[in-house]
Amino acid sequence: MPSTSPPQTQTKKKRRERTRNLLPFWLILPTVLVLLAIQVYPAIYTIWLSLHERQPAGWEYVGVNNFTRLFNMGIFAESAGHTVVFLVGYTSLTLVLGFIIALLLNRKLKLSGLYVTLLFIPWIIADIIVGIVFRLLVVPDYGLLSGILQNPAIFPPNGISVLTAARPPSWVGGFPFPPAAAMVYLIMASAWRALPFITLLLLAAMQTVSTEVVESSRMDGANGWQVVRHIMIPLMLPTLVVALFSLTLGGMNGVGMVFSLTGGGPGSATEVLSYLLYVLGWSQLNFGRAAALALLIAVINWILILGTLRVTRVEERTH
Amino acid sequence: MFGISRRQWNTWLVNLALVVICFFALIPVATTVLISFKGERDIIRKPPNFFPCDTPERAFDPAACRWSVEGYQRVLSPKPSEGGLLPFALTGNIVRIYIPNSFLYAISTALIVVFLAGMSGYAFSRYRFRGRSALLFAILAITGVPLLTNLLALYQMGVTIRRAQLPFYDDRLFLIAVYTGFFLPLSVWIAKGFFDAIPRELEEAAVIDGCSPFSALLRISMPLALPGLMAIFLLTFVNVWNEFIAGYLLIARNELKPAMFGLYEFLGQNIINLQVIAAACILIALPIVILFVFARRSFFAAMVEGAIKG
Numbered sequence: 001m002p003s004t005s006p007p008q009t010q011t012k013k014k015r016r017e018r019t020r021n022l023l024p025f026w027l028i029l030p031t032v033l034v035l036l037a038i039q040v041y042p043a044i045y046t047i048w049l050s051l052h053e054r055q056p057a058g059w060e061y062v063g064v065n066n067f068t069r070l071f072n073m074g075i076f077a078e079s080a081g082h083t084v085v086f087l088v089g090y091t092s093l094t095l096v097l098g099f100i101i102a103l104l105l106n107r108k109l110k111l112s113g114l115y116v117t118l119l120f121i122p123w124i125i126a127d128i129i130v131g132i133v134f135r136l137l138v139v140p141d142y143g144l145l146s147g148i149l150q151n152p153a154i155f156p157p158n159g160i161s162v163l164t165a166a167r168p169p170s171w172v173g174g175f176p177f178p179p180a181a182a183m184v185y186l187i188m189a190s191a192w193r194a195l196p197f198i199t200l201l202l203l204a205a206m207q208t209v210s211t212e213v214v215e216s217s218r219m220d221g222a223n224g225w226q227v228v229r230h231i232m233i234p235l236m237l238p239t240l241v242v243a244l245f246s247l248t249l250g251g252m253n254g255v256g257m258v259f260s261l262t263g264g265g266p267g268s269a270t271e272v273l274s275y276l277l278y279v280l281g282w283s284q285l286n287f288g289r290a291a292a293l294a295l296l297i298a299v300i301n302w303i304l305i306l307g308t309l310r311v312t313r314v315e316e317r318t319h
Numbered sequence: 320m321f322g323i324s325r326r327q328w329n330t331w332l333v334n335l336a337l338v339v340i341c342f343f344a345l346i347p348v349a350t351t352v353l354i355s356f357k358g359e360r361d362i363i364r365k366p367p368n369f370f371p372c373d374t375p376e377r378a379f380d381p382a383a384c385r386w387s388v389e390g391y392q393r394v395l396s397p398k399p400s401e402g403g404l405l406p407f408a409l410t411g412n413i414v415r416i417y418i419p420n421s422f423l424y425a426i427s428t429a430l431i432v433v434f435l436a437g438m439s440g441y442a443f444s445r446y447r448f449r450g451r452s453a454l455l456f457a458i459l460a461i462t463g464v465p466l467l468t469n470l471l472a473l474y475q476m477g478v479t480i481r482r483a484q485l486p487f488y489d490d491r492l493f494l495i496a497v498y499t500g501f502f503l504p505l506s507v508w509i510a511k512g513f514f515d516a517i518p519r520e521l522e523e524a525a526v527i528d529g530c531s532p533f534s535a536l537l538r539i540s541m542p543l544a545l546p547g548l549m550a551i552f553l554l555t556f557v558n559v560w561n562e563f564i565a566g567y568l569l570i571a572r573n574e575l576k577p578a579m580f581g582l583y584e585f586l587g588q589n590i591i592n593l594q595v596i597a598a599a600c601i602l603i604a605l606p607i608v609i610l611f612v613f614a615r616r617s618f619f620a621a622m623v624e625g626a627i628k629g
Contacts, residue, residue, distance in 0.1 A: 023532055027442035028454070031435050031503060038500020039461050042472035049471060101340060104333050111334065117615055118341045121348065124611040124618075126561035128579050129600050132586060133347045136354055136593050143593075144350055147366035192347065200622065246463075253465035256563045256579075260586060274467055281471050282568060291471050298468040305463035309456070 046298065049291035066292040076293075078268060079276040081176040082183065083252065086272055089179075089187040090194070091247045095240070097191065098198035103228070105199070106206045116200070123196035131260030134189040138162040163262065167269045180269035182262050190257055194250065198243050205239035206232065238311050245308045249301060273297060355597035358387035362593050390598030394585075413599055416574050417581030421560055421603075423491070424577055428498040429555040432506050433548050435499070440510025441536060441544075445519060455511075462504040466497075466565055473497055477569050490570040497569060498559050506551045512624035513547025514540065550621035553614055557607055578603050 050066055052059040070076055101119070105112055122130070137145040140161050150159035160181050167180040176183075209232055217227055233240070255274045258264060264271040264279070271279070273293065281290030353369070354362070361371035372384040393411070400408035409415060443455055477493050517540055525535040541548075566577040573580075582599055589595045611618060 021448075024442035024446035024448050027438040031439040031458075031507060032454070034435065034496070034500050034503060035458070035461060038473070038497055039464060039469065039504075042469040042476065043464075045472035045475065046469065049475065101337075104336055104340075107330075107333065109330070109334065109337075111337075115337050115341060116619075117612065119344050120615070120618075121608060121611070122344060124557060124607055125348075125604050126563065126579060126607075128561075128563045128583060129604050130347075132582065132596060132600055133351045136597060137347070137350060139593060141365050142363060142367055142591070144354070144367050144369060147368075151366075192344070195344070197622075200619075204623070249463060249465065253467040255467060259563070260583060277467065277471075278564070281474075287471060287475075294468045294471050298464075301463070301465060301468065305460055308463065309460060 043298065046291050046294050049287060050295045053288040062288065066288040070289045070292045070296075073289075075268060075271065075276060077174070078176065079271050079273050081174070082179075082268075082270065083272045083274075085176055085179050085183060086187060086190075086270075087248055087251050089184070090190050090251045091244055093187060093191045094194045094198050094247055095243060098195055098202050098243070101195070101199045102202040102206050105203055119199065120196045122193050125193070127193060127254060127256035128260045130189055130193045131257040134185065134192075135163070135261050138185065140164055164266050166266060176269075180266065182266060182270050186257065186261055186270050189261055190251065190254070193257075194247060198247065201239060201243050201246075202236065205236045209235050241311045242308055245304045245311075249304045252297060252300065252304075351597045351600055354593050355390045355601050356386045356388065357594050358385055358389050359592065359594065361385060363591065387594075390592075390594035390596075391602070393592070393595045394599045394602060413578065413581045413585065413602065417576065417578040418603065420575060421578040424495060424498065424566070425556045425559040427495050428502065428559045429552045431495070431499050432503050432555045433552050435503055436506035436510040436551055437541070437544070437548055439507050440512075441514050441540065443507070443511045444514035445522075458504045458507050462508065466501055466562075470565065470568060473565070474568055481571065489575070490572070491575055494566060494569050497565055498562065501565075502555045502558050506555060509551055509554075509621050509624045510544070510547060513544050513550075517543045546617065546620070547624070549614075550617040550624075553610065553617050554621045557610070557618075560607055 051061060051063060053062045053066065054060075105115065109115070125133075135143075137143045138149065138161075140146060140163060141150070146161070148154060150161055152159045162181045162185050165181045167176060167183075168178050171177055213231060213235075214227055217231055222230070253274055255278060258270060258272060258275045259278075262270040264275050274297070277290055277293050277297065280286050280293060357371050361368070370379060370384065371386065372379050372381060374380045374383045377383075395409045395414055396411040397407040398410050399406065443451065477490065480488065480493060481490065521543075522532075522535040522539050525539050526532060530538065560577075561579070562577075563579040563583065567580045567583065570576050570580075573584075582603055585599050586596055
């Protein structure tokens with residue numbers, strides 16, 4: 001009997017070793033399966049959809065027709081222009097204000113916990129609610145701000161009705177600049193919601209800038225602006241780029257605010273590409289063209305994502 | 320100057336600036352609360368006035384304020400009921416249908432995400448295996464992918480599955496799966512970060528004392544990782560609660576749609592009744608704001624772990 005015992009424990013040990021080696025595999029498998037089903041498969045399916053068109057009998061292969069038809073739609077170029085105007089306004093407004101607020105918070109203050117909590121409340125509110133909240137303020141005639149904005153004595157000649165004022169004549173070709181009042185308001189509402197997150201992101205980066213560098217440059221006679229311009233901004237550049245990319249990504253794909261604040265209007269003055277995707281797919285039931293647009297947006301998204309990963313040098317942290 | 324140093328002056332000015340910024344940050348919230356407590360008569364006035372407190376003689380008279388809960392009444396539409404726990408029942412669609420739906424989606428998604436992210440975050444933190452870096456990189460890349468571009472394909476998948484008429488299946492399962500897929504990648508990174516912070520010597524000691532690796536995970540690491548898992552739960556809950564477009568498009572029957580859809584529908588039904596819309600917004604946002612104010616440390620910890628480091 002004792003002679004059979006050693007090999008038995010050996011196989012047991014081996015088996016235990018093997019289950020131990022396979023444990024991480026089993027732990028990760030469910031996550032990988034979910035991501036394959038909900039993220040990877042739909043992405044590939046979108047490519048397939050963009051090359052097909054729905055017919056009564058089923059799906060028909062149409063090659064790049066969906067893309068050419070999409071590009072030939074007048075509303076596509078217009079929406080692309082609106083998206084550019086929106087993104088430039090939204091990212092610059094949010095970054096500048098976020099930087100200033102982070103600069104103010106970047107010191108020892110007794111109340112900084114309270115400030116951060118209060119400032120963060122907009123971030124926790126759903127985009128569709130933020131859209132409604134801002135809409136309530138400018139509802140024609142009855143909104144609390146409409147009383148001021150629509151007053152011709154304050155805003156000559158006729159006052160501004162945010163939700164109904166048409167876009168002024170374009171300065172350059174068909175490019176939608178200057179934007180409609182509704183677009184400016186949409187940018188403000190979006191920036192209001194994104195500010196807390198960007199502020200915290202920039203504040204975290206600001207706190208890694210060593211105080212010694214700042215102090216010594218102060219001693220050498222640099223003023224506040226020079227410290228910001230020549231020390232803080234260069235040292236925070238990676239974070240600023242990450243913030244810019246994440247704002248662009250969110251602004252490019254956010255649709256709830258447009259839904260509840262302007263509904264794309266007045267006319268099509270706030271119809272951005274993400275909203276056009278909804279209109280093509282679910283209002284006009286034109287899935288092929290919508291898929292072509294989705295693919296286009298996805299390509300831009302991936303450029304932004306890979307850019308972010310490059311800037312943050314994420315490979316170093318995956319080890 | 321007055322015995323106050325320049326540095327103290329600066330601190331005062333910074334505090335003043337921050338108070339002003341907080342004030343502006345909260346104005347839209349405050350005005351919504353204000354509107355929600357107005358009556359119809361004060362809502363449809365031209366030009367609008369901020370406070371419903373004016374009298375023919377004075378512009379503002381605190382004694383004459385006409386506050387009203389009409390907006391809330393019309394959202395909740397309480398009706399007397401017999402035999403229930405309460406003497407009345409709330410029959411408004413938002414409280415009767417849409418908010419419970421949102422609770423269902425948010426809680427089930429958050430539980431699944433915590434479970435899956437806990438397992439895989441632990442594996443990524445503790446084991447070195449082939450393909451680990453590539454997989455982590457892929458998950459981080461997917462974290463950035465927004466819902467919008469996949470929505471057409473997901474919609475088609477939903478239609479196909481619905482046609483198959485599987486037993487026990489309805490759109491709710493699909494929506495929960497979609498939410499899980501979208502909020503999982505970030506949570507995996509957050510979980511990995513939290514597990515990285517727990518010294519692995521603790522588990523090794525337990526294994527040497529005869530504990531199996533799996534029960535070491537359950538008995539030693541999980542309790543220590545609990546604050547992190549809690550943060551993931553809260554973040555996912557809020558993300559699902561606030562999501563609009565997927566809940567709107569991927570569910571066919573209106574009575575299964577979440578609160579954000581209910582609100583959107585409400586907006587179309589009450590174009591002039593601003594007090595009703597404002598009250599609905601407050602009722603839907605309030606649970607989340609309260610959750611945030613009480614658990615803000617948890618939210619910030621998750622954000623630092625996931626968004627700022629990651």
